[in-house]
Amino acid sequence: MDNCMGQNKAQENRTQQGVTSTSCVGVQGARGGLSIALGATLKRDLLLMLRHRGEVLNPLVFFALVITLFPIGISPDPALLTRIAPGLLWVAALLAALLSLDSLFRGDFDDGSLEQLLLAPQPLAALSLAKVAVHWLLTGLPLALMAPLLGIMLSLPAGSYAILALSLALGSASLSLIGAIGAALTVGLARGGVLLSLLVLPLYIPVLIFGAGAVQAAIMGDGAGAHLAILGALLAASLALAPWGIAAALRISING
């Protein structure tokens, strides 16, 4: 084997010199590093959103303002407000989440990053899931955390705060996923915002029913477990299906 080892050493030296000295062009092999690409996409989107704090704060301010309007506009009567609070909080949170959906892919579409995302040698479904995750982290989750605070204003009973936050956290993840399909479909359109609402709002109804139902059940003292379980199931289903829908919708938008 010595002989052959020697030959190989010589080959190895030559090859390494070749590698370091030429600007090499090669046929790339199997794809890899999906986790690297996902991590970088998450980091990039988080960084971008944190540098544009306004975009993160807008839905939260909208949520707070809308909820503030109801006691003023309807009646400050605590009994009435308690009765309508779950629905109000959920509808307002849903609209706030919808408000920020339009910009989910818009920036990337305008500056050409979306083309590059589609041409990455990684599964588009996974990459778009990373973008949706960032949307949820900076919209759905803060909304869920803020909701109990606004619940106080609507004289929501103290026992239902945890359920309210939990149901919103679970539900808003589904909302982000479903909404992202609509956002991907309308990204190429000049005035996609209204169309986006029309497309997405009907699909939000099941999440709204079970989300508001969970809070209502918590107020009544019934167990909210069943509602939360269904919200979880909806999230699981949208987590499994929505990424493919988003990827397909993005391909259609780029084609158009």
Next chain:
Amino acid sequence: MFFHTVFVRVYLFLNTVKGFFSYREPLGRFFFSEPGLYPDGSRQEAAAAATLSRIPTSEQGAFRVEFDAPLFCLERPLSLSLQARKLACERDDRQLFAELDVDITSGEIVRVEGPNGCGKTTLLKILSGQLSDHEGALFWNGRPMREVREAFLSNLLYLGHAPGVKAGLSPLENLAWYQALSGERSGENKRLDALENVGLAGFEDVPAGQLSAGQQRRIALARLRLTPRALWVLDEPFTAIDRDGVAALEATLLAHAGAGGCVIVTTHHELGASTRLRRLPLGQ
């Protein structure tokens, strides 16, 4: 080290052969290839052909392996080809092109030419696999695009009209995303080198939004140096670039073709004469 793995593979392979054929001479030629990581961090397919024989004087039946030099075909990679057959595309009831055949192989620069609105960008988008509503078929290395899409994409670098640069991120951060998208672990030195190469040294941490249009375009062009991709599809890469930058970019394109890559480019800038340059007129 990747080379070491290849060697171990060869050795194991030889042992198997030895077991099966017990010293038949010559043991013959074999060819194998496997993806791996190169010392410079790029992921490539290594291919080797070798002749296998027993060393006659050896008592233990040692083997000799003679590799066909060079073992790694870096300067001449497994040859690349992108073919389009009978492409036809219609936009808004207007036929952009029909029955268009395009052939691009290693070492070529194809310049797509034609007046504004003749479908240059559309053709580039079709050739880079972005548009699907067209007639005709694409083949990458002789195989239908549908089957080899992932392999194609990992060899493709596309620069569109929009540079794909985020205004809110610094040039370094912009490049970091592109580096990671191709599955590479972060290599800041490589990014710094790439930026220095396009004349952005000193602007690494300035938000891209504060840079000029030409500088933003240069961030996108830094990607040419960042990740080794064989096929470059460039849509008007000379836009907003100054005269020195144009010369440097032209040299980069030629060097890429010289190293066995392919370039498809649309530009109104007159490229210097080269044997590698081929014209593809559209809209006539």
